[in-house]
Amino acid sequence: xxHKTLPYRIFSVFNxxxxxxxxxxxxxxxxxxxxxxxxxxxxxxxxxxxLWPVDFSFEAYKATVSxxxxxxxxxxxxxxxxxxxxxILLVTVLAAYPLSKETRExxxxxxxxxxxxxxxxxxxxxxxxYILILKLGLMNKFAVLIIPAMVNVWLIVLMMNFFRGVPRxxxxxxxIDGASHFGVLFRIYLPLSLPALATLGLFAxxxxxxxxxxxxxxxxxKEDYPLATYLQTVIVSRDMSSMNxxxxxxxxxxxxxxxxxxxxxxxxxxxLVYPFLQRYFIKGLVLGSVKE
Amino acid sequence: xxxxxxxxxxxxxxLLPALAGLVVFNYVPLxxxxxxxxxxxxxxxxxxxxxxxxxxxxxxxxxxxSLQVIWNTLIISVFKIVFNLLVPLIFAILLNEVRIRLLTxxxxxxxxxxxxxxxxxxxxxxxNFLSTDGGFVNRVLGAIGIGPIPFLxxxxxxxxxxIVSDVWKEFGYGxxxxxAALANVDPALYEAAEVDGASRWKQTLHITIPSLxxxxxxxxxxxxxxxxxxxxxxxxNLYNSMVMNKGDIIDxxxxxxxxxxxxxxxxxxxxxxxxxxxxxxxxxxxxxxYQYANYRxx
Numbered sequence: 001x002x003h004k005t006l007p008y009r010i011f012s013v014f015n016x017x018x019x020x021x022x023x024x025x026x027x028x029x030x031x032x033x034x035x036x037x038x039x040x041x042x043x044x045x046x047x048x049x050x051l052w053p054v055d056f057s058f059e060a061y062k063a064t065v066s067x068x069x070x071x072x073x074x075x076x077x078x079x080x081x082x083x084x085x086x087x088i089l090l091v092t093v094l095a096a097y098p099l100s101k102e103t104r105e106x107x108x109x110x111x112x113x114x115x116x117x118x119x120x121x122x123x124x125x126x127x128x129x130y131i132l133i134l135k136l137g138l139m140n141k142f143a144v145l146i147i148p149a150m151v152n153v154w155l156i157v158l159m160m161n162f163f164r165g166v167p168r169x170x171x172x173x174x175x176i177d178g179a180s181h182f183g184v185l186f187r188i189y190l191p192l193s194l195p196a197l198a199t200l201g202l203f204a205x206x207x208x209x210x211x212x213x214x215x216x217x218x219x220x221x222k223e224d225y226p227l228a229t230y231l232q233t234v235i236v237s238r239d240m241s242s243m244n245x246x247x248x249x250x251x252x253x254x255x256x257x258x259x260x261x262x263x264x265x266x267x268x269x270x271x272l273v274y275p276f277l278q279r280y281f282i283k284g285l286v287l288g289s290v291k292e
Numbered sequence: 293x294x295x296x297x298x299x300x301x302x303x304x305x306x307l308l309p310a311l312a313g314l315v316v317f318n319y320v321p322l323x324x325x326x327x328x329x330x331x332x333x334x335x336x337x338x339x340x341x342x343x344x345x346x347x348x349x350x351x352x353x354x355x356x357x358s359l360q361v362i363w364n365t366l367i368i369s370v371f372k373i374v375f376n377l378l379v380p381l382i383f384a385i386l387l388n389e390v391r392i393r394l395l396t397x398x399x400x401x402x403x404x405x406x407x408x409x410x411x412x413x414x415x416x417x418x419x420n421f422l423s424t425d426g427g428f429v430n431r432v433l434g435a436i437g438i439g440p441i442p443f444l445x446x447x448x449x450x451x452x453x454x455i456v457s458d459v460w461k462e463f464g465y466g467x468x469x470x471x472a473a474l475a476n477v478d479p480a481l482y483e484a485a486e487v488d489g490a491s492r493w494k495q496t497l498h499i500t501i502p503s504l505x506x507x508x509x510x511x512x513x514x515x516x517x518x519x520x521x522x523x524x525x526x527x528x529n530l531y532n533s534m535v536m537n538k539g540d541i542i543d544x545x546x547x548x549x550x551x552x553x554x555x556x557x558x559x560x561x562x563x564x565x566x567x568x569x570x571x572x573x574x575x576x577x578x579x580x581x582y583q584y585a586n587y588r589x590x
Contacts, residue, residue, distance in 0.1 A: 002492040003391075011492075015386055016395070022383070023402035026464060029417045030405070032428050036420075047426030095310035098303035106303050115311065119318040121517075122571045125563025126543075127550045128324025132317070151313035181302035210410035213525070217551065228412050235416040236529045256420065263416045270408045275401050282468055 030267065037061070037260035044256040060257035061265075070262065072223055073230035076142070080226055081208040084146040088204040089197065091150050096159035097185045116153050133218055144218045145226060149208070155200050162196040163189055199280045206270055231266050235259050328561035334554075341557075348561035358545065358562065364451075365541040368522040371455045373515045379459055380466030381508055385500055387467065388474050389492075400471075403464025415529025418457060419444065444530060447538030454530065454539065458523060466511070473507045474500070506584075513581045517574035520566045542566050 002008050031051045036044050040055035048054050064070055099116070103109050123129075138144040170192075171184045179187070190197070215229030225233070274281075328348055330341045352358050383403075390396050406414065421428050422443040433439040443453040477499065485495045524543035531539045542562060550559035 002486070002495075005491075008492055012389065015389055016392075019383070019386055019390060019399055020395075023399040026403045026406055026460065029414070029421050029428075030409075032421060033417050047431065050428065050431075091309045091313065094306040098306050101303065106300055108300070108304065112307055112311070115314060119314055121574045122322075122567055123318065124321040124323075124325050125560060125567055126546050127327060127556050127560040127563060128321035129317075130550065131324050131327075131556070132321045136316075147313075148317045151310045151317070156310065181306070185306070206408055210412070212410065212412045213528075228410060231416060232412045232529065236412060236419070259416060259420075263413055267409055267413050271405070274404070274408050278401060278404065282472070 030264075030271075033260045033263050033267075037257055037264050039257060041257060044260070057257075060261035063258055064261045064265065069222060069225075069230065070227075073225050073227040074265075076145075076225065077209060077227040079142070080145045080211075081205050084149060084208040085201055085204040087146055087150045088152055088155065089201060092152065092155045092159050092200060093185070093190065093193075093197075095151075095156050096163055097181070097189060099156065100160045100163035116156065120153050130217065139218055140220055140224065142224070145211070145214055146208075148214070149211075152204070152207075155203060159193070159196060159200060162193055166192055195280050198277055202273065202277045202281055205273070209269055227266055231262060235263065325560065325564055327557050328564045330557050332557040332560070334556070344557070348558045349565070351558060352562055352565060357540075360537065361540050361542055361545040364538060365520055365522045368451055368454055368527075368541060369519050371451075372458050372522070373512075373518065375455065375459045376462055376466055377508065377512050377515065379463040380470055381504060383463060384467045384470035384474060384504070385496065387471065388500065400464070400467075403467070405464070406461040407465035409461075411523075411525035411529045414457070414461065415526070418453075418530065422453065444532070445534050447535050450531070450535035450539045454523070454526060457530075458526060469507055469511065470504055473504055477503045509584050510581050513577040513584075516577045517570055519573060520570055 028051070032049070035051055035053045036049045037060050038053035038056055038058070039049045040057045041059075043049050043054035095116075098106055099109060099113060101109060133139060133144060133148070138147070166189055170188050171179075174184050174188055210228055211226070212228035212232045215224075215226050216232060219225060219229070222230070222233070326338065327341075329343060329345060330338075331344050331347075332338075332341045387396060387399065390399070422430070424430055424440040424442050424445060429443070430440040433441065441449060443449050481499050482495055485499060490498070520542055522541040522543070524541070524547070527539060527541050527544050528547070531544065543566075546559045546563050546566075549555045549562065
């Protein structure tokens with residue numbers, strides 16, 4: 001038994017330590033941000049904060065949640081994530097069902113499949129898309145955040161593969177009982193696909209919550225920005241005009257602690273959701289790639 | 293039973309929303325590609341902007357800045373593709389040797405985390421975390437007598453940082469498919485090797501690695517399609533004027549040329565060049581993946 005040999009035991013100890021260290025490295029930057037956000041202005045500006053808060057203080061969070069621009073952008077992000085994810089799931093489920101059929105059951109399938117695949121391998125690039133949004137009159141509208149994102153071919157492929165795993169006997173029985181395609185989809189396929197829906201919902205939801213470029217490109221008013229775009233302009237591009245602080249407040253608060261607090265709040269929903277759905281997204285991802 | 297329209301019309305109806313979305317947001321913009329052959333001016337529109345043939349493409353291969361941008365893109369993306377394949381592969385093999393279930397699961401949860409955070413969040417974090425002016429990493433390095441290292445302020449270091457931070461963000465997620473492939477290896481193979489007295493190293497070499505090879509080929513070939521995608525979100529949120537020369541990539545160049553400078557025609561041409569090259573690579577890669585690993589998307 002190799003488990004019992006001395007060289008393997010030595011390897012095992014080093015291996016475990018090495019992998020644990022890598023795992024810690026993956027979360028260190030986030031721990032650091034959390035520590036900075038909970039520290040005092042002096043400690044943060046003096047670069048004294050490591051992985052634990054120094055002079056514990058909630059001031060940065062208080063200032064953040066009293067900033068109307070920040071709160072407004074959180075609301076817009078929640079709206080786009082909820083509505084956008086619901087729309088993506090609806091479109092995805094409806095498209096995945098016909099595409100999961102065999103060509104002999106649904107003769108139009110190859111043509112449709114090609115129409116979908118082509119968009120995965122070729123696109124017109126940024127500029128034609130920008131002009132299109134302009135001509136459609138979607139500039140500065142909330143809808144620009146959810147409508148163009150409603151078709152996601154990767155998610156449709158994942159869902160299609162999942163549907164193919166549903167036992168055929170179930171739908172054949174339903175058809176004999178006089179069920180329609182819509183009935184089969186919503187009464188048989190969907191109830192059996194809850195893990196897949198959770199996976200796709202997670203992917204779509206995280207995508208919407210994290211999306212920032214569309215907001216930057218198509219929205220010009222700061223009060224219309226979703227949180228990710230707001231964070232991009234305030235923290236990365238350092239545009240202070242929407243921070244909304246008086247000079248006295250700026251003296252009391254550290255830019256570093258406020259930025260850290262905003263970053264942490266921006267990351268929080270994702271941090272809370274993904275560990276619970278880990279089991280599902282692994283299944284979903286494996287479904288899309290490992291095939292016999 | 294022959295399928296007829298009477299029986300299949302609900303299927304067509306179900307595809308309608310997705311198809312409408314594709315037509316409007318994917319197929320209609322293809323018409324805009326004509327801008328690549330025009331001196332497009334927004335106030336003249338498609339009808340009155342003058343045609344200039346291939347001038348934009350000639351400029352693309354003659355202008356020093358666009359050539360530099362293509363080179364930057366290739367260097368950054370090739371390193372990313374290689375390390376985003378090797379690191380997850382090795383990590384999965386090593387993780388397979390950890391027998392404590394709770395520890396394996398905890399490590400997995402931690403390494404998946406960065407994948408789910410956006411580059412806006414990570415960019416905001418890294419700019420401070422890696423700063424030469426009291427950033428956490430340079431403080432740690434300073435304590436052992438190294439640095440300060442200008443991770444985001446010097447061209448070569450910037451490329452290094454972009455590659456390492458991308459691998460850092462994605463390697464955990466990349467292990468998922470390899471861990472799944474390892475779970476499918478027939479345990480009888482290891483038992484037989486054990487009976488024959490093979491060491492764990494020999495077992496890894498002759499059982500584990502060969503079982504991961506098909507998946508590695510699929511992942512590797514499919515990532516070839518990304519060779520001109522050096523990661524817009526990441527670069528856009530990390531770069532600055534000091535590293536522009538070595539850090540600017542095709543996508544950031546297109547964005548600045550079009551949106552900030554208003555040179556729509558040239559930007560479309562650069563984007564079209566990228567799309568066409570990517571398409572050739574993607575189609576080629578899928579054919580290879582299909583031939584060698586029997587991988588199919590649809």
